[in-house]
Amino acid sequence: MNIITIDGPSGSGKGTVCHILASKLGWNLLDSGALYRILAYAALQEKVALDNDLQLAELALNLKVAFISNGAGVDTILNGENVGDKLRTEVVAESASKVASIQVVRDALLERQKAFYQEPGLIADGRDMGTVVFPDAPIKVFLDASAEERAQRRFNQLQNKGFDVSIAQILSEIKERDFRDRNRTVAPLKPASDAIEIDSTSLTIDEVVSQVVDLVKLKL
Ligand code: C5P
Numbered sequence: 001m002n003i004i005t006i007d008g009p010s011g012s013g014k015g016t017v018c019h020i021l022a023s024k025l026g027w028n029l030l031d032s033g034a035l036y037r038i039l040a041y042a043a044l045q046e047k048v049a050l051d052n053d054l055q056l057a058e059l060a061l062n063l064k065v066a067f068i069s070n071g072a073g074v075d076t077i078l079n080g081e082n083v084g085d086k087l088r089t090e091v092v093a094e095s096a097s098k099v100a101s102i103q104v105v106r107d108a109l110l111e112r113q114k115a116f117y118q119e120p121g122l123i124a125d126g127r128d129m130g131t132v133v134f135p136d137a138p139i140k141v142f143l144d145a146s147a148e149e150r151a152q153r154r155f156n157q158l159q160n161k162g163f164d165v166s167i168a169q170i171l172s173e174i175k176e177r178d179f180r181d182r183n184r185t186v187a188p189l190k191p192a193s194d195a196i197e198i199d200s201t202s203l204t205i206d207e208v209v210s211q212v213v214d215l216v217k218l219k220l
Contacts, residue, residue, distance in 0.1 A: 001136070002027065002121030002220060004212065005129035008143035009178050009189060010093070011150025013200045017143065017208050018125040019073075024213070025123070030116035031067075031074075032126035032133070033096065035109055037087040038065050038078055040095035050098045053105065060108035090173060097177050101184040106132075127181055130192035139215050142191035143208065145201040147174055 004021065006014045015031070022029035039060050040050070048055045066077045076084045086092065099105050106128075113133050116122055124133065130140035145153075151171035158165045181189040191197055196215065200208050 001117060001138075002119075003117065003124060003134050003137035004121070004139040004141065004216070005124045005126075005134050005137045005192070005195075006141045006143055006212075007125075007127055007129050007131070007189065007191070007195070008141075009127075009145075009150065009174075009181065011153050011174060012143040012145045013153075013205055013208060014125050014143045016205050017212065018123045020205070020209050021212060022123045024209070025121060025216070027121035027123050028116055028118050029074075030113060030122060030124045030126070030129075032109075032113055032124065032129065034067070034076060034087060035063075035065070035112065036096040036100045037092050038063060038076065038083065039105065039109070040099050041083060041087055041092050042078060043099060044092070044095060050095055053102050056099055056102060057104040057108040060105050063112075093177065094173075097180050100127075101180065101186060103186045106187055127189040128187035130195050131190065132187050135192070139212075139219055140192045140195040141212060141215070142195040142197045144197065144199050147171060147178065149201045150174055 006018055008014045018029055018031070039056065042059055042063060043050060043056060046059065048059055064079050068075045068077060075082050076087060110133065116124070124137070126133070130137060148171065151167055151174050154170050154174070155165060155167045198208060198211055
């Protein structure tokens with residue numbers, strides 16, 4: 001199966017890299033973080049406690065969600081509503097990281113993630129794509145960058161959108177979320193044993209994309 005998994009922490013550039021690769025290759029894209037964010041958003045809306053494992057798993061199994069390409073990007077539709085922008089807040093990110101640490105929740109989302117595979121191939125973006133969801137993928141990448149660089153990128157993004165934010169605050173949120181993602185007992189963020197590690201701290205997006213394209217030429 002033609003699958004490229006790209007795992008790594010937030011701000012490593014993997015979202016952008018995955019979008020570019022999917023459109024370059026004409027492959028489907030799985031943004032697994034969006035699924036955890038949608039679940040967290042739905043739980044907040046429906047007032048399901050973020051530590052109620054079974055109710056969260058049931059919510060995960062029954063999510064009515066669709067990703068629809070709109071030319072410029074992808075609209076995320078939950079129960080008929082376009083929730084794309086609402087998923088990008090810090091509250092949702094933080095809540096997503098909490099629900100993602102629950103094993104039954106991850107189990108409930110597993111088949112939904114696997115179902116994103118379709119011919120001619122799939123780019124899978126997440127934390128455990130290479131370790132858990134697609135362990136047989138022929139190309140696995142672990143994309144990382146220093147926490148300071150990732151905070152700077154997030155700061156620039158938010159400033160461009162007109163938000164008044166503090167870089168120190170962003171750095172501390174990034175470090176806190178990283179700690180939780182890397183140290184949880186279920187599906188912790190870590191490179192698969194057969195992953196190729198790329199550090200994007202001093203690379204441009206194009207440089208990262210071209211490294212992955214080279215891997216495709218070499219391996220597929
Ligand atoms: O990638 P993104 O920042 O959208 O992911 C939000 C949260 O969802 C992450 O902080 C992580 O805790 C969780 N996640 C996960 N496994 C994935 C993708 C995301 O645990 N495959």
